[in-house]
Amino acid sequence: MDVMIFVKALIYIVLAPFIGGLLAGVDRIFSARMQGRQGPPLFQPFYDVFKLLNKQTTVVNSIQVLFVTGYLIMTIFTGALFFGGGDMLLVFFALSMSEVMMVMAAFSTNGPYSIMGAQRELLQMMCYEPMTLLVAIGFYYANGSFMVNDLIQAEVPAIVQIPGFFIGFVFILIIKLRKSPFDLSTSHHMHQEMVKGLTTDLSGGNLALTEIAEWYDLVLMMGIVGMFFITSNPISRVWAIIAISVVFFLETLIDNLFPRVKYITMLKVTWSVILIFAGTNLLILNVLK
Amino acid sequence: MKISKSPWVLHYDGSSCNGCDIEVLATMTPLYDVERFGIINTGNPKHADVLLLTGGVNAQTAPVIRQLYNMMPDPKVVVACGICACDGGIFKECYNILGGADKVVPVDVYVPGCAVRPEALIEGVVKAVGILEEKRKKLKESMKAGYCTVDYSKIAIHTTADDYDPSNQYDAVLTEEALRQQAEEKIKASAKPAPKPAAAVAPKAPAANAAAPAQAPTAAPAADNTKKGENA
Numbered sequence: 001m002d003v004m005i006f007v008k009a010l011i012y013i014v015l016a017p018f019i020g021g022l023l024a025g026v027d028r029i030f031s032a033r034m035q036g037r038q039g040p041p042l043f044q045p046f047y048d049v050f051k052l053l054n055k056q057t058t059v060v061n062s063i064q065v066l067f068v069t070g071y072l073i074m075t076i077f078t079g080a081l082f083f084g085g086g087d088m089l090l091v092f093f094a095l096s097m098s099e100v101m102m103v104m105a106a107f108s109t110n111g112p113y114s115i116m117g118a119q120r121e122l123l124q125m126m127c128y129e130p131m132t133l134l135v136a137i138g139f140y141y142a143n144g145s146f147m148v149n150d151l152i153q154a155e156v157p158a159i160v161q162i163p164g165f166f167i168g169f170v171f172i173l174i175i176k177l178r179k180s181p182f183d184l185s186t187s188h189h190m191h192q193e194m195v196k197g198l199t200t201d202l203s204g205g206n207l208a209l210t211e212i213a214e215w216y217d218l219v220l221m222m223g224i225v226g227m228f229f230i231t232s233n234p235i236s237r238v239w240a241i242i243a244i245s246v247v248f249f250l251e252t253l254i255d256n257l258f259p260r261v262k263y264i265t266m267l268k269v270t271w272s273v274i275l276i277f278a279g280t281n282l283l284i285l286n287v288l289k
Numbered sequence: 290m291k292i293s294k295s296p297w298v299l300h301y302d303g304s305s306c307n308g309c310d311i312e313v314l315a316t317m318t319p320l321y322d323v324e325r326f327g328i329i330n331t332g333n334p335k336h337a338d339v340l341l342l343t344g345g346v347n348a349q350t351a352p353v354i355r356q357l358y359n360m361m362p363d364p365k366v367v368v369a370c371g372i373c374a375c376d377g378g379i380f381k382e383c384y385n386i387l388g389g390a391d392k393v394v395p396v397d398v399y400v401p402g403c404a405v406r407p408e409a410l411i412e413g414v415v416k417a418v419g420i421l422e423e424k425r426k427k428l429k430e431s432m433k434a435g436y437c438t439v440d441y442s443k444i445a446i447h448t449t450a451d452d453y454d455p456s457n458q459y460d461a462v463l464t465e466e467a468l469r470q471q472a473e474e475k476i477k478a479s480a481k482p483a484p485k486p487a488a489a490v491a492p493k494a495p496a497a498n499a500a501a502p503a504q505a506p507t508a509a510p511a512a513d514n515t516k517k518g519e520n521a
Binding site: 040048051055058192195200202203 | 291292294295319322324325326327331332333335336338360362363364425428
């Protein structure tokens with residue numbers, strides 16, 4: 001049984017960058033098509049990372065490299081924990097740790113754009129952290145366990161009991177995947193008011209590591225979306241993949257539909273959505289049980 | 290896989306009439322869509338591979354162009370867009386115009402036109418990307434010869450406050466040649482044996498008629514720097 005955990009984690013560590021990179025490429029093509037353009041090749045994210053790895057790396061200070069590497073390692077650890085079948089609570093705590101690493105990397109550079117990006121990233125974390133914790137709690141209410149290994153053996157899919165949590169989670173995914181209405185900390189498309197936010201002062205290999213970490217993160221997030229649909233029945237995995245595709249397409253659509261908002265709007269909107277959907281759902285679950 | 294598949298572009302307007310700038314932006318519209326080639330318009334010199342310059346250079350924009358060039362990580366190429374950036378154009382005789390972009394940074398590709406056509410611009414960038422590939426090979430060679438790129442960044446880290454002189458900080462253009470000279474001096478200054486001069490295949494610096502490229506403030510030996518730092 002222990003061996004299976006390591007095998008699953010290893011499969012994630014090996015395959016996630018490829019799947020994440022492909023998803024990022026699909027995202028860019030979808031975006032381009034929505035804007036009436038042809039768009040880049042499917043493998044463009046891989047070309048980008050390859051180029052970045054082959055460029056000179058200028059570092060502002062050496063601690064920055066440590067934090068960026070820490071961000072990558074923590075993200076991989078988080079994903080491996082989730083796909084290995086670990087504790088949902090621990091997954092989300094490790095996830096915020098990886099975000100903190102990225103924020104520290106940006107703060108350490110002392111550049112104005114990086115610091116502005118880091119501060120906005122902290123605000124974003126304030127917006128989505130309650131929801132990530134609520135998701136773990138929701139799964140516990142639905143299936144009586146925090147362990148992913150137990151959750152995937154459920155009789156009925158979690159979405160039946162906690163649809164409100166699903167809506168809330170898809171909503172905060174906009175923030176987590178750095179999509180347009182809420183991409184305050186790093187402009188999803190370059191050349192905007194804060195240059196590139198968090199990653200402004202990263203170059204070459206460091207930027208490549210950040211990109212790879214974001215691919216890992218993307219796969220992890222899509223995995224959590226799939227968790228809402230997976231049961232002990234193998235056919236449920238097909239439903240999970242369909243749900244992931246729909247959610248991913250929806251995120252791209254939202255990215256292209258809405259302009260960026262101010263942080264205060266983001267805070268109000270996200271917390272309202274969380275309170276209305278997840279809060280009500282939690283209340284109903286409490287009354288019924 | 291080729292490095293030339295994702296050239297990220299940094300666009301800077303040194304006193305242009307904005308005709309060329311509008312054409313640069315036009316290349317990103319659905320009609321021309323340069324993202325087909327993986328080209329992204331970044332606003333960040335630290336992410337950029339290609340520096341697009343429009344308009345003639347004047348005394349105020351020259352230090353900015355030098356700074357942008359120096360901030361871009363190697364390998365990098367410069368494309369002069371429009372006749373003004375190539376040699377000054379109709380503004381050449383103006384009292385405040387220094388001339389084309391090649392007065393301050395080494396230019397790799399000249400794209401003439403007034404204003405430059407988007408098609409010509411795209412072709413210019415694609416040509417520049419070919420040069421980028423060559424430069425990467427040269428960079429690898431120079432890394433093999435011992436002038437590792439990491440050395441450059443270490444120079445930047447160990448710069449003391451005394452090395453920073455606001456009056457001349459952007460006078461030097463850190464071409465590959467200049468950086469190699471700095472690295473060589475550094476290696477000579479330290480007690481370690483100098484690397485084997487595989488310099489028979491020493492890559493030529495791209496047509497640098499820049500002003501005094503080698504005289505960077507960091508050229509002083511490391512020992513001197515620390516002494517100065519203590520005095521201050």
